[in-house]
Amino acid sequence: MRGNVFIAGLGLIGGSLAKSIKKSHPQATIIGFDIRPQEMGLAEALHVIDQSASSFQEGAEQADLIILAAPVIQTEEMIRELTSFRLKANVIVTDTGSTKKKIMECAQELLDQGITFIGGHPMAGSHKSGVIAAKEHLFENAFYLLTPSAHIDEKQLAILKKWLEGTNAKIIELSAEDHDELTGVVSHFPHVVAASLVHQAESYNHQNSLVSRLAAGGFKDITRIASSNPEMWKDISLHNKEVLLGLLENWQAEMNKVIDMLKEEKATDLFNYFHEAKDFRDQLPAQSMGAIPAFYDLYVDVPDYPGIISELTAYLAEERISITNIRILETREDVFGVLVISFQNDKDRMRAMNCIEKQTNYDLYLA
The missing domain is CATH 3.40.50.720 (NAD(P)-binding Rossmann-like Domain)
Incomplete structure (x- = not known):
């Protein structure tokens, strides 16, 4: 054209x-x-x-x-x-x-x-x-x-x-109304929740500085979106105020249910709560791009010896695979692997996975 x-x-x-x-x-x-x-x-x-x-x-x-x-x-x-x-x-x-x-x-x-x-x-x-x-x-x-x-x-x-x-x-x-409701559920509301989780961790960190160290693993991963541009998210939140208020009120009701289950020690209800959440989460499309930008992380369960990081990055360099970040996890509860390598897209991540599998016998996991 x-x-x-x-x-x-x-x-x-x-x-x-x-x-x-x-x-x-x-x-x-x-x-x-x-x-x-x-x-x-x-x-x-x-x-x-x-x-x-x-x-x-x-x-x-x-x-x-x-x-x-x-x-x-x-x-x-x-x-x-x-x-x-x-x-x-x-x-x-x-x-x-x-x-x-x-x-x-x-x-x-x-x-x-x-x-x-x-x-x-x-x-x-x-x-x-x-x-x-x-x-x-x-x-x-x-x-x-x-x-x-x-x-x-x-x-x-x-x-x-x-x-x-x-x-x-x-x-x-x-429609514009459907757009704001859908993105409110899967994007705007999660950003508010992630920010609230970080605020809670920060308040406890004043009492015990170990919180920030222990939060460097899975907690940091699930709250990554809290690092987004605060000016932008202030504007988005005010623009979608009605949808967000409804979602937050539903969230309060949901948390009250969890509080009740814990107070009354309703073991079966708690199991079902976590099990149903796991089932729905596991059924979400693995390769599709959703409302929140995906993070293309590869977890590598490596032994701790000098030169391991340079060894792996050399393998990737030989295949001309670019990485955006690399870090060692200290807190690994519910996370598989010691080393996390981040990539720009899923294609690079899968190429890296194949490359490392050919060169080593390390266990590899996708988030």
Whole structure:
């Protein structure tokens, strides 16, 4: 497809969309804008975009497709600005925000002007940030949720999907209300719970500093999402307040049931509680990318002797397999393996597993 694609917000998501769109539509012109001049310059230098816009308005007014790749609060501000611009008649506007109901309400003025706005949420991310971390395959096999309005022009929706085909994502259409409820359950609520678990550990750490040492194993793994951007999660939580409040009230009721089971020593009920949770968790798709970015960890049960880490990394280097992190676990309750090696994607993790299996007799486990 030909045309001007304007991406406002040149971070990981915006940069990766620029690369994936350019890959599948090489004749398109990718125009970028960011409030951080250094990111805009870097995006141009790295050929993530074809050219920079001198202003948000300049880029928007020459675009056939506008992608607002910014946090939800800033996205609302940009949508309000767009209502005063002289946009092309057939322009399509979409966003990448993690909440949709308030975004769609904000976009109603654009829709009333006859401008096509289709809410979007590519459900992928990375431990890295910024345009320098952008990659064209970031969204591959991830869910890409679209929330078109009830009276959307189906032709415009098809055009947006065509622009996004280079993402190789699984595109799903749903209402903004359903989006916020679903992502609230599987993404927003878990972030609140993870943060609360960390706060509880911190409070106990004041009494006994061993807590932070013992938390370095499985506890740190299950609370990793608490390390996400606090500014972003403040905005997401406020945007999806109604859904989160309902989930937290249900959570309180659930915890009261557990308290009752413990007080009354209801052994059978406790067994069933843990067993049912295990059954449902074990049935979750192992290879699919969900709402929370996956962590591609390989656990290696290695003996403790000098040079073991360099030995394993040498095997991986020979196969040109990149790793993102490597660490030794001190606390290993409910975790198999002493060494944890992290990878960017599942393909690299499986290649590493095969490589180490060929070279050693160590036991390997996937999280």
